[in-house]
Amino acid sequence: xxxxxxxxxxxxxxxxxxxxxxxxxxxxxxxxxxxxxxxxxxxxxxxxxxxxxxxxxxxxxxxxxxxxxxxxxxxxxxxxxxxxxxxxxxxxxxxxxxxxxxxxxxxxxxxxxxxxxxx
Amino acid sequence: xxxxxxxxxxxxxxxxxxxxxxxxxxxxxxxxxxxxxxxxxxxxxxxxxxxxxxxxxxxxxxxxxxxxxxxxxxxxxxxxxxxxxxxxxxxxxxxxxxxxxxxxxxx
Numbered sequence: 428x429x430x431x432x433x434x435x436x437x438x439x440x441x442x443x444x445x446x447x448x449x450x451x452x453x454x455x456x457x458x459x460x461x462x463x464x465x466x467x468x469x470x471x472x473x474x475x476x477x478x479x480x481x482x483x484x485x486x487x488x489x490x491x492x493x494x495x496x497x498x499x500x501x502x503x504x505x506x507x508x509x510x511x512x513x514x515x516x517x518x519x520x521x522x523x524x525x526x527x528x529x530x531x532x533x534x535x536x537x538x539x540x541x542x543x544x545x546x
Numbered sequence: 547x548x549x550x551x552x553x554x555x556x557x558x559x560x561x562x563x564x565x566x567x568x569x570x571x572x573x574x575x576x577x578x579x580x581x582x583x584x585x586x587x588x589x590x591x592x593x594x595x596x597x598x599x600x601x602x603x604x605x606x607x608x609x610x611x612x613x614x615x616x617x618x619x620x621x622x623x624x625x626x627x628x629x630x631x632x633x634x635x636x637x638x639x640x641x642x643x644x645x646x647x648x649x650x651x652x653x
Contacts, residue, residue, distance in 0.1 A: 462642075472582075472590065472633055474642040487641040488547075521589055530595035531637050532580040539589050 429454035431522050431537035438543050439516075445509040445542055449522030456480065456503045460525040462533060463496060463507045465518040473518075477525065478505055512544045548572050548636050552645035560653045565621040567648045569634035574614045578638035581610055581619045584647075585630045593632075594619065626652055 435447035449461065463475040476486035478496040486494050495508040509516060519539045526534030549572035559565050569579070579597045582590035592601045594610035597617060607622045621628055629652045634645040 471646045472635075472644040474644070485640050489641070526592075526595075529592060529601060530578070530580065530599065532592050532595040532601075532635070533582075533590070534592050534595075534601065536589035536591070 429524065429535050431524065431535060433520060433522050433537045433540040435520075435540060435542070437541060438545060439512055440546050441513055441544055442511055445507070445512050445516060445544070447507045447520055447522075447540060447542070448504050449506070449537055451503045451505075451524075456498065456500055456505065459527070460531070461496075461498075461505045462523050462525065464521045464523055464533070465516075466521070466539075467515075467518045470518075475507065475509075475520075514544050516542070517544045518542060547641055548575060548639060548643050550634055550636055550643050550645040552632075552634060552648045554648060555646065556649040556651065558651045558653050559624050561624055561626060563624045565624055565628075565650065567619045567632055567634075567650075569612075569617045569619070569645050571615045571617075571636055571638075575636040575638035577613075578636055579610075579612065579617050580635050580637065581608075582633045582635065583628075583630045584633065590633060621650075624650075624652065628652070 432450045439445045457480045460479045462477040493510045498505045521539045522537045523533035524535040525531045551570045581594040584590040598610045631647045631649045
């Protein structure tokens with residue numbers, strides 16, 4: 428079955444760029460939409476944005492000026508780049524798949540990776 | 547942005563109880579309403595999509611209903627493993643938004 432795995436640094440300095448990768452295994456990255464979602468400690472869920480199998484993107488306006496999501500179909504991966512981070516970007520970051528057979532809901536999630544922003 | 551408001555923020559119930567969680571959208575979301583369950587330290591898990599469709603593998607004691615702006619998640623007979631935080635989400639328009647969550651505790 429399809430599985431997602433996030434990877435990247437667990438600590439990023441303020442003003443630097445947070446970079447994470449989500450690796451898709453057990454299936455192709457093609458034909459789906461792929462999202463990043465984050466959750467600050469003790470808080471709720473925030474959708475960051477998505478990328479489609481064709482490379483089209485949509486971002487949360489609250490983060491749009493700092494976010495880029497990209498796709499590498501040859502590696503079955505998609506990535507998140509968040510620039511100029513502050514302590515407010517400290518969160519668990521999840522990647523997830525929008526499922527065609529699940530009303531475009533996020534039917535498969537990675538386990539998440541915790542990123543702290545601190546000097 | 548569409549604001550999603552859940553109530554209650556927390557609830558405590560006994561095994562076998564019927565539990566209802568409400569989600570209200572600030573504007574209509576058609577049928578683009580889903581529910582997730584998140585257990586402590588885990589990623590969210592999809593329970594319900596399209597307001598009332600049960601995701602494969604989810605126990606039938608979970609059900610969803612509603613329309614327009616008002617939606618409900620119901621657990622018909624609470625089980626110990628249902629202790630979790632539940633989130634609604636709208637997929638009607640960007641940005642996708644979630645409710646603030648409802649924490650369900652077992653008495």
